[in-house]
Amino acid sequence: MDVRSGEFLAILGASGCGKSTLLRLISGLELVTEGTVTINDTDVTADPPAKRQLAMVFQNYALFPHLDVRGNILFGLRSRRVAKQTQRERLSETARLLGLGDLLGRKPSELSGGQRQRVALGRALVSGQQLVLMDEPLSNLDAKLRAEMRTEIKRIQRALDLTIIYVTHDQVEAMTMADRVLMMVDGRIEQLAAPDELYRAPATTVARFIGSPPMNIINFDSDSELSSLAPSPLRDHGGALGVRPERLRLLPIATASVAGHEIELGNATILVNELLGADRIIAAELSGSGKVTGQHVVARVAPEFALDMDDQVVVVTEREAIHWYAPDTGRRVEPTTDQHIEPGTRRPVAQQTTTVPQPSA
Numbered sequence: 001m002d003v004r005s006g007e008f009l010a011i012l013g014a015s016g017c018g019k020s021t022l023l024r025l026i027s028g029l030e031l032v033t034e035g036t037v038t039i040n041d042t043d044v045t046a047d048p049p050a051k052r053q054l055a056m057v058f059q060n061y062a063l064f065p066h067l068d069v070r071g072n073i074l075f076g077l078r079s080r081r082v083a084k085q086t087q088r089e090r091l092s093e094t095a096r097l098l099g100l101g102d103l104l105g106r107k108p109s110e111l112s113g114g115q116r117q118r119v120a121l122g123r124a125l126v127s128g129q130q131l132v133l134m135d136e137p138l139s140n141l142d143a144k145l146r147a148e149m150r151t152e153i154k155r156i157q158r159a160l161d162l163t164i165i166y167v168t169h170d171q172v173e174a175m176t177m178a179d180r181v182l183m184m185v186d187g188r189i190e191q192l193a194a195p196d197e198l199y200r201a202p203a204t205t206v207a208r209f210i211g212s213p214p215m216n217i218i219n220f221d222s223d224s225e226l227s228s229l230a231p232s233p234l235r236d237h238g239g240a241l242g243v244r245p246e247r248l249r250l251l252p253i254a255t256a257s258v259a260g261h262e263i264e265l266g267n268a269t270i271l272v273n274e275l276l277g278a279d280r281i282i283a284a285e286l287s288g289s290g291k292v293t294g295q296h297v298v299a300r301v302a303p304e305f306a307l308d309m310d311d312q313v314v315v316v317t318e319r320e321a322i323h324w325y326a327p328d329t330g331r332r333v334e335p336t337t338d339q340h341i342e343p344g345t346r347r348p349v350a351q352q353t354t355t356v357p358q359p360s361a
């Protein structure tokens, strides 16, 4: 994996997948058993943390208990003997940004969890290092403060041209802050891509979890009607298709009028109908041929959607909303150009040839 200078890279993954471990390997707190760590073209694999010229915000703050907030924030600058005037300027700027002005004389034991987290963040931001590693730095803040700090960190990163590697399991943080997102599963790179690409073209059925609710996956076998729509590698063995909840349409079964460019995925029975305010989430169980029967889909529809539990619907979508995945690997399969050209369709040529690079795992 390469992180570009000035980049904001988010590492996203479930608890225990190895995010903190990866940061500790980069920082030198953990020894690598295989491979190398290179910073600014220098191999630092054997260097201790202090020689790697980076700052780190730990998941558990790691503040010095005997130092007050001022002492904790300035610790790095003092030990590197940065000029007093610079120290004062950076301290007051950081304290203002992080809302710590009234707390500078307090010890960590006299702070709330969120306040400690902000002190740890402040210490990294004043350090003057270009590379900053952050391990879930906002996890202990309330929703309002977290939203403010997201914007603030992003602003500081741009202003100081910092390279930030930022661990989170909050996909909103990853999507809103990052230039690229590394999606990690069981210690491996599942996908490394810009947020919009991760959303637009999940490389695997696991990467589909970006988005809320996540992308639907419908497994089908070769004798299902769905296989006739699939790219040729999936026609003989079946596979999986993915559709985002907002790209599904649910039509009342009696009056269903499927538009010419739409594709029927099957009939379904509504199981759950939840109004979230701006939209409605509908879960339904598919009936249809073979393997498809019994699988669930989730649709995001308008609040006015009139059908309710136990009602029968036809589930439709558009061809370009469908993502295809191989049955064994769960990897994305791009539709080939010829399969996009349907008799009677007039799709622009540029869209027909879109392919998405596969990440190297």
Ligand SMILES: Nc1ncnc2c1ncn2[C@@H]1O[C@H](COP(=O)(O)OP(=O)(O)OP(=O)(O)O)[C@@H](O)[C@H]1O
Residues within 6 Å of the ligand: 013, 014, 015, 016, 017, 018, 019, 020, 021, 022, 059, 169
């Ligand atoms: N010192 C260690 N020795 C052995 N295994 C460890 C050690 N530290 C962590 N692990 C294991 O390595 C895996 C990855 O841990 P890590 O802390 O990197 O996860 P994480 O992605 O940061 O999770 P979280 O989101 O919960 O912080 C876990 O299964 C964990 O139990």
Ligand SMILES: [Mg+2]
Residues within 6 Å of the ligand: 019, 020, 021, 059, 135
């Ligand atoms: Mg962790």
